[in-house]
Amino acid sequence: MKIYPEEIKAHKLYMMEEQIGPELKRDQVDIMKKWEIEFLTKLKKRKFSHNLLNFIILVTCLSLWIRLVFVVGSEVAGSLYYITAVLAGVMTYSLTILSTHEGATHKLLFLGSSYFSRVMRFLSSNLSRFFFVDPLYYHSMHLDHHNHTGTDKDGAYTNFVWPSRFLITLIPLAGALPFCDYKVHSSNKRSKSKFISECLGVTTIILISISHWGNHSMAQILLFNILFLSVSFSLDRIRETVDHNLLPAGSTSARSLGTGFWAILIGGGPWGQPCHLTHHLCPSLPWYGQIMGHHKLKEILSDEQKKMLMPLEKRNFLFFFVDVVLKNIKYAKKVEEQEIKGRLEHERP
Numbered sequence: 001m002k003i004y005p006e007e008i009k010a011h012k013l014y015m016m017e018e019q020i021g022p023e024l025k026r027d028q029v030d031i032m033k034k035w036e037i038e039f040l041t042k043l044k045k046r047k048f049s050h051n052l053l054n055f056i057i058l059v060t061c062l063s064l065w066i067r068l069v070f071v072v073g074s075e076v077a078g079s080l081y082y083i084t085a086v087l088a089g090v091m092t093y094s095l096t097i098l099s100t101h102e103g104a105t106h107k108l109l110f111l112g113s114s115y116f117s118r119v120m121r122f123l124s125s126n127l128s129r130f131f132f133v134d135p136l137y138y139h140s141m142h143l144d145h146h147n148h149t150g151t152d153k154d155g156a157y158t159n160f161v162w163p164s165r166f167l168i169t170l171i172p173l174a175g176a177l178p179f180c181d182y183k184v185h186s187s188n189k190r191s192k193s194k195f196i197s198e199c200l201g202v203t204t205i206i207l208i209s210i211s212h213w214g215n216h217s218m219a220q221i222l223l224f225n226i227l228f229l230s231v232s233f234s235l236d237r238i239r240e241t242v243d244h245n246l247l248p249a250g251s252t253s254a255r256s257l258g259t260g261f262w263a264i265l266i267g268g269g270p271w272g273q274p275c276h277l278t279h280h281l282c283p284s285l286p287w288y289g290q291i292m293g294h295h296k297l298k299e300i301l302s303d304e305q306k307k308m309l310m311p312l313e314k315r316n317f318l319f320f321f322v323d324v325v326l327k328n329i330k331y332a333k334k335v336e337e338q339e340i341k342g343r344l345e346h347e348r349p
Ligand SMILES: [Zn+2]
Pocket: 101, 106, 142, 146, 279, 283
Protein backbone atom coordinates (compact mmCIF):
# COMPACT_ATOMS: atom_id res chain seq x y z
CA MET A 1 0.00 0.00 0.00
CA LYS A 2 1.28 3.46 -0.86
CA ILE A 3 2.34 5.70 2.02
CA TYR A 4 2.36 9.45 1.53
CA PRO A 5 4.97 11.68 3.26
CA GLU A 6 2.17 14.16 4.09
CA GLU A 7 0.52 11.46 6.22
CA ILE A 8 3.72 10.81 8.17
CA LYS A 9 4.11 14.59 8.64
CA ALA A 10 0.49 15.01 9.82
CA HIS A 11 0.89 12.09 12.23
CA LYS A 12 4.04 13.66 13.73
CA LEU A 13 2.26 17.00 14.08
CA TYR A 14 -0.71 15.33 15.81
CA MET A 15 1.64 13.52 18.23
CA MET A 16 3.37 16.82 19.07
CA GLU A 17 0.24 18.89 19.59
CA GLU A 18 -2.26 16.53 21.21
CA GLN A 19 -2.35 14.95 24.63
CA ILE A 20 -1.79 11.23 24.01
CA GLY A 21 -2.67 8.80 26.78
CA PRO A 22 0.07 6.85 28.61
CA GLU A 23 1.69 4.25 26.37
CA LEU A 24 1.98 0.57 27.33
CA LYS A 25 4.71 -0.10 29.90
CA ARG A 26 7.37 -2.76 29.43
CA ASP A 27 5.98 -4.91 32.28
CA GLN A 28 2.46 -4.80 30.78
CA VAL A 29 3.80 -6.04 27.45
CA ASP A 30 5.81 -8.75 29.27
CA ILE A 31 2.69 -9.99 31.11
CA MET A 32 0.91 -10.42 27.77
CA LYS A 33 3.92 -12.13 26.15
CA LYS A 34 4.06 -14.60 29.07
CA TRP A 35 0.32 -15.22 28.76
CA GLU A 36 0.74 -15.86 25.00
CA ILE A 37 3.45 -18.50 25.64
CA GLU A 38 1.25 -20.28 28.22
CA PHE A 39 -1.69 -20.26 25.78
CA LEU A 40 0.42 -21.63 22.92
CA THR A 41 1.81 -24.41 25.14
CA LYS A 42 -1.76 -25.55 25.86
CA LEU A 43 -2.73 -25.16 22.19
CA LYS A 44 -0.01 -27.62 21.10
CA LYS A 45 -1.96 -30.38 22.89
CA ARG A 46 -5.30 -29.26 21.47
CA LYS A 47 -4.61 -29.07 17.74
CA PHE A 48 -7.46 -31.46 16.88
CA SER A 49 -10.14 -29.42 18.74
CA HIS A 50 -8.67 -26.21 17.30
CA ASN A 51 -8.84 -27.53 13.73
CA LEU A 52 -12.33 -28.96 14.26
CA LEU A 53 -13.62 -25.64 15.62
CA ASN A 54 -12.26 -23.69 12.66
CA PHE A 55 -13.53 -26.30 10.20
CA ILE A 56 -17.07 -26.01 11.65
CA ILE A 57 -16.91 -22.19 11.54
CA LEU A 58 -15.60 -22.12 7.98
CA VAL A 59 -18.13 -24.63 6.62
CA THR A 60 -21.04 -23.00 8.51
CA CYS A 61 -20.17 -19.46 7.36
CA LEU A 62 -19.64 -20.56 3.78
CA SER A 63 -22.91 -22.54 3.71
CA LEU A 64 -24.81 -19.56 5.14
CA TRP A 65 -23.19 -17.24 2.58
CA ILE A 66 -24.13 -19.58 -0.30
CA ARG A 67 -27.72 -19.91 0.97
CA LEU A 68 -28.06 -16.16 1.53
CA VAL A 69 -26.67 -15.16 -1.86
CA PHE A 70 -27.92 -17.91 -4.17
CA VAL A 71 -31.21 -19.01 -2.52
CA VAL A 72 -32.52 -16.03 -0.51
CA GLY A 73 -31.12 -13.53 -3.03
CA SER A 74 -32.96 -15.09 -5.94
CA GLU A 75 -36.27 -15.44 -4.02
CA VAL A 76 -36.78 -12.10 -2.23
CA ALA A 77 -37.95 -8.93 -3.98
CA GLY A 78 -38.04 -5.15 -3.46
CA SER A 79 -36.03 -3.64 -0.62
CA LEU A 80 -35.42 -7.13 0.86
CA TYR A 81 -33.28 -7.89 -2.18
CA TYR A 82 -30.89 -5.03 -1.35
CA ILE A 83 -30.94 -5.82 2.39
CA THR A 84 -29.81 -9.33 1.40
CA ALA A 85 -26.97 -7.78 -0.62
CA VAL A 86 -25.83 -5.72 2.40
CA LEU A 87 -25.94 -8.81 4.66
CA ALA A 88 -24.01 -10.75 2.01
CA GLY A 89 -21.40 -7.92 2.06
CA VAL A 90 -21.04 -8.22 5.84
CA MET A 91 -20.60 -12.01 5.54
CA THR A 92 -18.19 -11.65 2.62
CA TYR A 93 -16.02 -9.33 4.71
CA SER A 94 -16.07 -11.79 7.62
CA LEU A 95 -15.10 -14.75 5.39
CA THR A 96 -12.42 -12.69 3.68
CA ILE A 97 -10.70 -11.58 6.88
CA LEU A 98 -10.84 -15.17 8.22
CA SER A 99 -9.29 -16.48 5.00
CA THR A 100 -6.60 -13.82 4.36
CA HIS A 101 -5.64 -12.71 7.86
CA GLU A 102 -6.08 -15.78 10.08
CA GLY A 103 -5.49 -18.26 7.25
CA ALA A 104 -3.16 -17.08 4.47
CA THR A 105 -1.08 -14.65 6.55
CA HIS A 106 -0.78 -15.89 10.15
CA LYS A 107 -1.36 -19.58 9.24
CA LEU A 108 -3.44 -20.09 12.35
CA LEU A 109 -6.61 -21.65 10.94
CA PHE A 110 -5.41 -25.24 10.61
CA LEU A 111 -2.42 -26.43 12.62
CA GLY A 112 -0.21 -29.48 12.19
CA SER A 113 1.11 -31.41 9.20
CA SER A 114 -1.68 -33.96 8.67
CA TYR A 115 -3.16 -34.35 5.19
CA PHE A 116 -6.44 -32.79 6.40
CA SER A 117 -4.62 -29.75 7.83
CA ARG A 118 -2.58 -29.21 4.68
CA VAL A 119 -5.61 -29.46 2.37
CA MET A 120 -7.71 -27.21 4.58
CA ARG A 121 -4.85 -24.70 4.88
CA PHE A 122 -4.64 -24.47 1.10
CA LEU A 123 -8.41 -24.18 0.58
CA SER A 124 -9.04 -21.70 3.40
CA SER A 125 -6.08 -19.50 2.41
CA ASN A 126 -7.35 -19.19 -1.16
CA LEU A 127 -11.06 -18.76 -0.38
CA SER A 128 -10.77 -14.96 -0.44
CA ARG A 129 -9.79 -15.15 -4.12
CA PHE A 130 -13.50 -15.73 -4.90
CA PHE A 131 -14.06 -12.16 -3.62
CA PHE A 132 -11.27 -10.48 -5.67
CA VAL A 133 -8.74 -10.59 -2.80
CA ASP A 134 -5.11 -11.46 -3.55
CA PRO A 135 -3.86 -13.34 -0.45
CA LEU A 136 -0.19 -13.21 -1.54
CA TYR A 137 -0.21 -9.41 -1.78
CA TYR A 138 -2.07 -9.10 1.53
CA HIS A 139 0.44 -11.44 3.19
CA SER A 140 3.45 -9.37 2.07
CA MET A 141 1.88 -6.07 3.18
CA HIS A 142 0.67 -7.47 6.47
CA LEU A 143 4.03 -8.83 7.62
CA ASP A 144 5.58 -5.38 7.13
CA HIS A 145 2.61 -3.98 9.01
CA HIS A 146 3.41 -6.13 12.07
CA ASN A 147 7.16 -5.56 11.92
CA HIS A 148 7.03 -1.77 11.44
CA THR A 149 3.61 -0.70 12.80
CA GLY A 150 3.03 3.04 12.53
CA THR A 151 6.28 3.83 10.71
CA ASP A 152 7.02 4.64 7.07
CA LYS A 153 7.94 0.97 6.53
CA ASP A 154 4.49 -0.24 7.63
CA GLY A 155 2.96 -2.10 4.65
CA ALA A 156 -0.55 -1.16 5.77
CA TYR A 157 0.12 2.23 7.36
CA THR A 158 -3.07 3.74 8.80
CA ASN A 159 -1.81 5.80 11.76
CA PHE A 160 -2.80 8.86 9.78
CA VAL A 161 -4.87 8.75 6.60
CA TRP A 162 -5.25 11.65 4.24
CA PRO A 163 -9.06 12.28 4.35
CA SER A 164 -9.65 12.05 0.59
CA ARG A 165 -7.85 8.67 0.43
CA PHE A 166 -10.11 7.25 3.13
CA LEU A 167 -13.38 8.84 1.91
CA ILE A 168 -12.88 7.36 -1.58
CA THR A 169 -13.04 3.88 -0.05
CA LEU A 170 -16.66 4.52 0.96
CA ILE A 171 -17.94 5.01 -2.58
CA PRO A 172 -19.37 2.04 -4.56
CA LEU A 173 -16.79 -0.33 -6.04
CA ALA A 174 -13.96 1.77 -4.60
CA GLY A 175 -11.71 -1.30 -4.34
CA ALA A 176 -11.62 -1.59 -8.12
CA LEU A 177 -11.04 2.10 -8.90
CA PRO A 178 -7.56 2.81 -10.36
CA PHE A 179 -7.10 5.97 -8.24
CA CYS A 180 -7.94 4.18 -4.98
CA ASP A 181 -4.63 3.22 -3.37
CA TYR A 182 -5.80 2.95 0.22
CA LYS A 183 -6.20 -0.82 0.16
CA VAL A 184 -4.34 -4.03 1.00
CA HIS A 185 -6.61 -6.62 -0.63
CA SER A 186 -4.94 -6.23 -4.02
CA SER A 187 -2.16 -4.25 -5.67
CA ASN A 188 -2.73 -1.82 -8.56
CA LYS A 189 0.14 -3.61 -10.37
CA ARG A 190 -0.39 -6.73 -12.49
CA SER A 191 0.66 -10.13 -11.14
CA LYS A 192 -0.22 -13.78 -11.68
CA SER A 193 -1.74 -14.02 -8.19
CA LYS A 194 -3.89 -10.91 -8.78
CA PHE A 195 -5.03 -12.33 -12.14
CA ILE A 196 -6.16 -15.62 -10.49
CA SER A 197 -8.15 -13.65 -7.87
CA GLU A 198 -9.76 -11.51 -10.59
CA CYS A 199 -10.79 -14.62 -12.59
CA LEU A 200 -12.29 -16.31 -9.51
CA GLY A 201 -13.96 -13.04 -8.44
CA VAL A 202 -15.57 -12.66 -11.86
CA THR A 203 -16.70 -16.33 -11.64
CA THR A 204 -18.54 -15.52 -8.37
CA ILE A 205 -20.28 -12.55 -10.03
CA ILE A 206 -21.30 -14.67 -13.04
CA LEU A 207 -22.68 -17.45 -10.80
CA ILE A 208 -24.67 -14.96 -8.70
CA SER A 209 -26.05 -13.29 -11.84
CA ILE A 210 -27.10 -16.62 -13.39
CA SER A 211 -28.86 -17.73 -10.19
CA HIS A 212 -30.78 -14.41 -9.93
CA TRP A 213 -31.60 -14.28 -13.65
CA GLY A 214 -35.34 -14.48 -14.36
CA ASN A 215 -36.39 -13.22 -10.93
CA HIS A 216 -34.63 -9.85 -11.12
CA SER A 217 -33.79 -7.36 -13.86
CA MET A 218 -30.24 -6.91 -15.11
CA ALA A 219 -29.97 -3.51 -13.37
CA GLN A 220 -31.10 -5.02 -10.05
CA ILE A 221 -28.59 -7.88 -10.32
CA LEU A 222 -25.83 -5.40 -11.12
CA LEU A 223 -26.75 -3.31 -8.06
CA PHE A 224 -26.78 -6.45 -5.87
CA ASN A 225 -23.25 -7.34 -6.94
CA ILE A 226 -21.98 -3.77 -6.51
CA LEU A 227 -23.58 -3.52 -3.05
CA PHE A 228 -22.20 -6.72 -1.57
CA LEU A 229 -18.64 -6.10 -2.84
CA SER A 230 -18.67 -2.44 -1.74
CA VAL A 231 -20.00 -3.15 1.77
CA SER A 232 -17.29 -5.78 2.27
CA PHE A 233 -14.48 -3.47 1.09
CA SER A 234 -15.67 -0.38 3.01
CA LEU A 235 -16.05 -2.32 6.29
CA ASP A 236 -12.46 -3.51 5.95
CA ARG A 237 -11.16 0.02 5.36
CA ILE A 238 -13.14 1.43 8.30
CA ARG A 239 -11.82 -1.34 10.58
CA GLU A 240 -8.18 -0.99 9.65
CA THR A 241 -8.38 2.80 9.94
CA VAL A 242 -9.87 2.85 13.44
CA ASP A 243 -7.51 0.07 14.59
CA HIS A 244 -4.44 2.32 14.33
CA ASN A 245 -5.42 5.88 13.51
CA LEU A 246 -3.84 8.67 15.61
CA LEU A 247 -1.90 6.25 17.80
CA PRO A 248 1.88 6.40 18.36
CA ALA A 249 4.19 3.89 16.66
CA GLY A 250 5.36 0.83 18.60
CA SER A 251 3.55 -1.48 21.00
CA THR A 252 0.80 1.09 21.66
CA SER A 253 0.05 1.46 17.96
CA ALA A 254 -3.16 -0.57 17.89
CA ARG A 255 -6.51 -0.45 19.66
CA SER A 256 -9.14 -3.05 20.43
CA LEU A 257 -12.81 -2.47 19.73
CA GLY A 258 -13.81 -5.22 22.18
CA THR A 259 -16.59 -7.77 21.92
CA GLY A 260 -19.78 -5.68 21.59
CA PHE A 261 -22.05 -5.33 18.54
CA TRP A 262 -19.97 -2.68 16.73
CA ALA A 263 -16.71 -4.46 17.48
CA ILE A 264 -17.99 -7.72 15.97
CA LEU A 265 -19.51 -5.94 12.94
CA ILE A 266 -16.49 -3.74 12.15
CA GLY A 267 -14.02 -6.41 13.27
CA GLY A 268 -15.40 -8.95 10.77
CA GLY A 269 -16.88 -11.35 13.32
CA PRO A 270 -15.27 -12.86 16.43
CA TRP A 271 -12.72 -14.57 14.11
CA GLY A 272 -11.89 -11.22 12.50
CA GLN A 273 -10.04 -8.46 14.33
CA PRO A 274 -12.27 -7.05 17.09
CA CYS A 275 -9.34 -7.23 19.55
CA HIS A 276 -6.57 -5.85 17.38
CA LEU A 277 -4.32 -4.59 20.20
CA THR A 278 -4.10 -8.09 21.68
CA HIS A 279 -3.30 -9.39 18.19
CA HIS A 280 -0.38 -6.95 17.83
CA LEU A 281 0.96 -7.77 21.29
CA CYS A 282 0.52 -11.53 20.84
CA PRO A 283 0.43 -12.21 17.05
CA SER A 284 0.68 -16.01 17.45
CA LEU A 285 -2.67 -16.27 19.23
CA PRO A 286 -5.58 -17.69 17.20
CA TRP A 287 -8.73 -15.56 17.03
CA TYR A 288 -10.40 -16.97 20.17
CA GLY A 289 -7.08 -16.60 22.06
CA GLN A 290 -7.14 -12.89 21.13
CA ILE A 291 -10.59 -12.51 22.67
CA MET A 292 -9.45 -14.26 25.86
CA GLY A 293 -6.27 -12.14 25.83
CA HIS A 294 -8.38 -9.01 25.47
CA HIS A 295 -10.05 -9.72 28.82
CA LYS A 296 -6.63 -10.37 30.38
CA LEU A 297 -5.36 -7.07 28.95
CA LYS A 298 -8.36 -5.21 30.33
CA GLU A 299 -7.32 -6.26 33.83
CA ILE A 300 -3.83 -4.73 33.55
CA LEU A 301 -4.52 -1.47 31.67
CA SER A 302 -5.11 1.80 33.51
CA ASP A 303 -8.35 3.73 32.89
CA GLU A 304 -6.44 6.29 30.80
CA GLN A 305 -4.83 3.58 28.68
CA LYS A 306 -8.24 1.96 28.15
CA LYS A 307 -9.64 5.31 27.02
CA MET A 308 -6.99 5.48 24.29
CA LEU A 309 -6.67 1.80 23.38
CA MET A 310 -10.17 0.42 24.03
CA PRO A 311 -12.33 3.38 22.98
CA LEU A 312 -15.65 1.51 22.87
CA GLU A 313 -15.46 0.70 26.59
CA LYS A 314 -16.99 4.11 27.26
CA ARG A 315 -18.02 5.51 23.85
CA ASN A 316 -20.40 4.67 21.04
CA PHE A 317 -18.61 3.57 17.86
CA LEU A 318 -20.23 6.21 15.65
CA PHE A 319 -19.11 9.12 17.87
CA PHE A 320 -15.62 7.67 18.09
CA PHE A 321 -15.43 7.12 14.33
CA VAL A 322 -16.62 10.64 13.43
CA ASP A 323 -14.10 12.06 15.93
CA VAL A 324 -11.25 10.13 14.27
CA VAL A 325 -12.25 11.29 10.76
CA LEU A 326 -12.60 14.94 11.88
CA LYS A 327 -9.15 14.89 13.53
CA ASN A 328 -7.62 13.55 10.30
CA ILE A 329 -9.30 16.38 8.37
CA LYS A 330 -8.07 18.96 10.93
CA TYR A 331 -4.42 17.81 10.80
CA ALA A 332 -4.43 17.34 7.02
CA LYS A 333 -5.48 21.01 6.77
CA LYS A 334 -2.73 22.06 9.19
CA VAL A 335 -0.09 20.29 7.10
CA GLU A 336 -1.45 21.88 3.93
CA GLU A 337 -1.34 25.33 5.55
CA GLN A 338 2.22 24.75 6.76
CA GLU A 339 3.29 23.72 3.26
CA ILE A 340 1.69 26.78 1.65
CA LYS A 341 3.35 29.03 4.27
CA GLY A 342 6.69 27.30 3.67
CA ARG A 343 6.39 27.75 -0.11
CA LEU A 344 5.52 31.46 0.22
CA GLU A 345 8.50 32.07 2.53
CA HIS A 346 10.75 30.22 0.12
CA GLU A 347 9.53 32.30 -2.84
CA ARG A 348 9.82 35.62 -0.95
CA PRO A 349 12.67 37.72 -2.49
ZN1 LIG B 1 -2.07 -9.62 11.76
